[in-house]
Each structure stands twice: as structure tokens, then as C-alpha cells.
Amino acid sequence: MLDATRQALIDAGRRHFGEVGYAATSMDDLTASASLTRGALYHHFGGKSGLLAAVVEAVDAELGVSLDAAAAEAPDPLGALTARCVAYIELTQAPDVQQILFHDAPSVLPAAVESSTASCIRSITDAIDRAQRAGEVSTQVRASTLAVLLNGALVDASRWVAAGRSEDHAARQTEAIAAARLIVARLGSRR
Template identity: 50%
Template sequence: MTRRARSDMIAETRAKLIAAARQAFTRSGYAETSMDDFTAAAGLTRGALYHHFGDKKGLLRAVVETLDGEMDTRLDAASATPDPWDGFVRRCRLYLEMSLDPEIRQIVLKDAPAVLGASMLEPSRRQCLASLAARLSAMMAAGVVRKGDAETLARLINGALTDAALWIAEADDPALRLTSARDNLDLLLSGLRTEGRA
């Protein structure tokens, strides 16, 4: 019988705790979830949680980072089209649609800002702004969208998308708000197109 590498055991323990926390936070929210809820579900002790994440807030941070990575992967896949404008619109729409996902709705949009604060979410925001600005710059260079300051436009679009996603997430009927947000997003983005390309 071969002994498992310590790094494999560490990775497995972290993965178990993150998976259990995702389920518990989604089901009950951060405030209503006790550490025992996810340590028991993972078959681990509080000591394992403290060792790997420091505390419950550290575990939330790791869960948010995991979800952020998964969201980025989904957004990049939605953007991968031959038509850069179509990819851009699909990316923006998907961001809004993800606010209906129970994990994203509860953990990323509700719990993370309230518990972790804006400073923890800043690296993700900066990455998103850089990605949007790069896409806008490329479309300006190709004559797909009107000339403007790509960084400023990225901030405006990101701000609108983030606020709309939070608005959708807090609704009693989020699907209704998503429909309205999607329709009006199309109206907003159409102003970027160059003449004759709509």
C-alpha cells in the first residue's frame, strides 16, 4: 500500500471543507451556518477548518475565490465566439443570469459583500475591469463600437452589471427582475455600436 502525499491530503481536506461550506452557505446563508454544519458534513473537525482557513470567514473567502474562478470560466466560454460583439453581449447577459444561481446569489452577491467587505472583492473587480476594457479596446480598433475611453466605459458597464446583479439577487421574484435587466441591458449596450452595425 502506498502512502498518500501530504500535499494530496491537504488538497483533499481543503476541497471537502469548501464543498461542504458551499452547500451550507447556499442553504442557510453565512450568518445562520455554524462551523459544525460544514465540518460534520465533510467528516472533519473544527481543528481542520482552523488549520486550513483560520476561521469561518477565511473559509467563506476560499469559497468566494472558488466561485469567482468558476464564474470567470463560464464568462470566458460565453465570450468565445467569432463575432466579438456577440461574445461581449453574451458575456454581459450571462453575468446577469448567474445571479439566479443559488450559490452565486447567496454567497457571492449577498454574503461576500456583507461579511468580507469591498477590499476582499477588489482583486476580482480589477480583473473584471481589465477584461472589459481589453474587449472594448479591441472592438474599438476593429470599428465595431464607437471610439471612447475603454477604461471609463468598462467601469460604467461593470458598475451597471454589478448593481443590476445585486438588485436581481435581493428580489422576491429574481426571474422577473432578470428579464427586465436583460431587456434594458440590450438597450444600454446598443448605444456602443458604430453606425450600420446594429
């Protein structure tokens, strides 16, 4: 029952935070949509910000699974890195993901964002390291350094795509994906 209660609150949090944002979501909105009491929210999360932290963790976990699945389809480590980058740009265009990860979390939970960023960088570092060990990416620069730069590029590209008006959103996404492919391909260049 406790796990079901916790999950119901996380689902309600994702729905409300994703639709109207953290600031516009009241605790009454959250508990009413989950058919629970404020006491349940406080018991499981300590308050609204604790719930947001759990929602961020859940969104990050979902993204991680999807990125791993995209990478698993690739024939080689460099292809896996490319697939992860493309999938990241595509998956982070969901309006709820943009609202939760790129708008609410940084202002409400800066420590959670740092932790999430560190986790993303570790994941990219691992992917680059595999490509370096396979001889597909130059070892002139450490995998961890390349990962920091690539992560920053992906996050900013995702925000840039999402900021586009509806009529140029698709063009921006296509261009961002092409740029990500080019960057990863250049990592594989021996020049």
C-alpha cells in the same frame, strides 16, 4: 490528501453559505458536513472567514470560466461582450451565488469584494478593448472607464432581478437582459 481536504471544506462552505448564509453557518456545520475537524478548517483557512474568501474565489473562478465560454461562442468582439453581459445576469441569479457574492462577501470580506470587482472590471476592459480594436466600439471613452460603468450596471441589474418576487423574477430577468443588450449595442454606435 491536503487538496482533497481543502476542496471538501470549500464544497461544504459553498453549500452552507449558499443555503443559509455566512452568519447562520457554524464551524461545526462546516466540519461535520465535510467529515473533518475544526483543526482542518483552521489549518487550511485560518477560520470561517478564510473559508468564505476561498469560496468567493471559487465562485468567481467558475463564473469567469462560464463567461469566457459564452463569449467564445460569439462571432465578433461586440457579440462576445454582449454574450458576457447576458451570461453574467443569468448566472448570478443562482441563489447561492447571490447569497455568497452579493450578501455575505461584502459584509464579511470587503477587501475580497474589491479584488473580485477589480478582476471583473479588467475582464470587461479586455472585452471592450478587443471591440474597440476591431472598430466595433467607439474609442471616444477609454475601455477601462466604460468597463467600470458596465460592471456597476450588471451587478445592480443582477441584484434587482434577484430581489423580484417569484412571480416577476422572469420578467425582470428578461428586461435586465434586454437592457444589457441595448447598452452594449449603444457602445457600438458611432453617434
